[in-house]
Amino acid sequence: MARLGNGWLGSSAITSSIANMELVPPSPSNWMNMKLGFYKFELRNLQACTVKINGGSPIYLDVEQGFISNSEDAMIYSFVIVEPNIQYQWLGAY
Structure with a gap:
């Protein structure tokens, strides 16, 4: 299986x-117009x-339900x- 990620x-x-604050940080300046995206993402x-x-429709998450992709x-x-x-904590693989 090919490696997907970089970090x-x-x-x-x-x-x-x-x-309404964006959690996905901006791409590093040396990425030349490539947008940062996570192939794995978790929110607690x-x-x-x-x-x-x-940018999709609002999704309700119950107390400590979290989200994983x-x-x-x-x-x-x-x-x-x-x-x-x-209060939240997140992590993502790119």
Whole structure:
């Protein structure tokens, strides 16, 4: 099986959300117009919240339900927690 990834990014600690803030960081400047995307992504939410994935419709996540995607799912280019003050932790493989 071919290797898919180049690295991991994620939270350094439990963080509190800012309303509608993008969790996927911008691509490094040396990527020449390539957008950062995660082929694996996990979110752990400590309170109930609503998320938007890749600009899609809002999705409700119950307390500590979390979200997990892997290489069989669509790449994650955008992940937004809609509400403020939601404690969360995330990690992604790119």
